Amino acid sequence: SRHTAVTVTSAISVLVGASLGDLAGGDASRFWALASCTALIVGALAFIAWLAKAGVIVNFISESVLVGFKCGIALFIASTQLPKLFGFKGSHGDFWERSGYFFSHLRETNEASLLLGLCALAVLLLGKRFLKNKPVALFVVIAGILAAASMDLGKLGVKLLGEVPQGMPPFGLPAIHASDLNDLLPLALACFLLGAVESAAIGRMFAVKHGYRFDANQELLGIAGANVMAGLGHGFPVSGGMSQSLVNESGGARTPLSGFIAALLMLLIVLFVSGALRYLPQPVLAAVVLMAVTGLFKVTALKHFWRADREEFVVAIAALLGVLSSGLLRGVLIGAIISLVQLLRRASRPHVAFLGRIPGTRRFSDRARHPDNELIHGVLIFRPESGLVYFNVDNVCDSILSRVRAEPTPPKLVVLDLSAAPRVDLQSAHALGGMADELTAKGIQFQAVEPRSSVRDRLRNEGVDGKLGGVNRFTSVADAIKHFQKNADQRR
Known part of the structure; x- marks a missing residue:
């Protein structure tokens, strides 16, 4: 000094x-x-x-x-x-x-x-x-x-x-x-x-x-x-x-x-x-x-x-x-x-944003800050705004599952945007896989999108990428919704 x-x-x-x-x-x-x-x-x-x-x-x-x-x-x-x-x-x-x-x-x-x-x-x-x-x-x-x-x-x-x-x-x-x-x-x-x-x-x-x-x-x-x-x-x-x-x-x-x-x-x-x-x-x-x-x-x-x-x-x-x-x-x-x-207390309870589509665009942001964002029928989109580690992943999963249970009509698809998560540790990878199993058992599709390269590697190495809809560097939130809506139209 x-x-x-x-x-x-x-x-x-x-x-x-x-x-x-x-x-x-x-x-x-x-x-x-x-x-x-x-x-x-x-x-x-x-x-x-x-x-x-x-x-x-x-x-x-x-x-x-x-x-x-x-x-x-x-x-x-x-x-x-x-x-x-x-x-x-x-x-x-x-x-x-x-x-x-x-x-x-x-x-x-x-x-x-x-x-x-x-x-x-x-x-x-x-x-x-x-x-x-x-x-x-x-x-x-x-x-x-x-x-x-x-x-x-x-x-x-x-x-x-x-x-x-x-x-x-x-x-x-x-x-x-x-x-x-x-x-x-x-x-x-x-x-x-x-x-x-x-x-x-x-x-x-x-x-x-x-x-x-x-x-x-x-x-x-x-x-x-x-x-x-x-x-x-x-x-x-x-x-x-x-x-x-x-x-x-x-x-x-x-x-x-x-x-x-x-x-x-x-x-x-x-x-x-x-x-x-x-x-x-x-x-x-x-x-x-x-x-x-x-x-x-x-x-x-x-x-x-x-x-x-x-x-x-x-x-x-x-x-x-x-x-x-x-x-x-x-x-x-x-x-x-x-x-x-x-x-540590803040890190253990990261904000999980509930996303809606910005009107007239293919982009999505937090509806808590932008209530005019559009909801997608039958789809819930979440974005944890921190890395997922052993001491916060349970709170993240509980937040997502609580929102799913609170819906008057159960959603058909849950999208997890991982773009804001720089890291996912071993315990968190398996916790995400467990949440995907729980949603699948209820007839709800689960898709993780936009994970970073290190996160993709972790999910693949732990063998949970298949449960998360197959993770890659190409699929965005908009792509996942478009694919879901296309399949829904074909089933009709």
């Missing part, structure tokens, strides 16, 4: 911290060795996934899931930053716990912090309105540092970023025991899944917004390289960060070169000027993050889902609530699973 910032994320940080605390036994050096080894394992898993082209799994993240994810992450990030804006310490936990803590502790608001944060927000809003694509956030951060250093805002109760370690960590493999790998593998797998899903969701969001193609598989290679370097540099697992990516985009970034420049600047800061960052006021930093996430909450998209497709709205809300209640990874997975279940 051109806009995704690969960095340390709060979700992975919490996951690593909670998982390695007991394993490290209070030894800080062992903790960082285990964390960096976890990053190396995550890099290896991502590289294997790239080789296996496993990026396709993110295709199950639909647009509705993505909208819900963005809305949920906007609210979650806001719940983490609002206490900093108001000048008091926030809580841990999910969105509801953080929000409850925030509202119950508003009396602890520091007026100087709130005033500083609101001023920063005002400047950012004005910059967004009048100075688009300009690094206004950088100006706000520098101004905040200068104000804190010159006015000694710390004495007014404004919390500052604090000391930032100076210098580079050693580069190389972490010193751990071989037995630690078994303990680290589940953690690394969780970090990989979280990073892959979150990075894919972020990447797709920016790709849609800016109109370029997103390659989920290539993203895995980027995650692999970033985590290997993080592990060798004694860091811990990294992935695409939502708030960092939003700040990156809002600052005018257009290509991955922004990440390279940011890395160089970070290197210079760590080596030479990290001490200045201790004066960065937390309310200013919170204002920058809050401003970045304002564009995530897409009320218009939710309204559109509500009007256009209630099922998509349910998926979006499920993803939103999942993020708020269970975290980023589970929120996306909950939405994706519900979306997949709905997809």
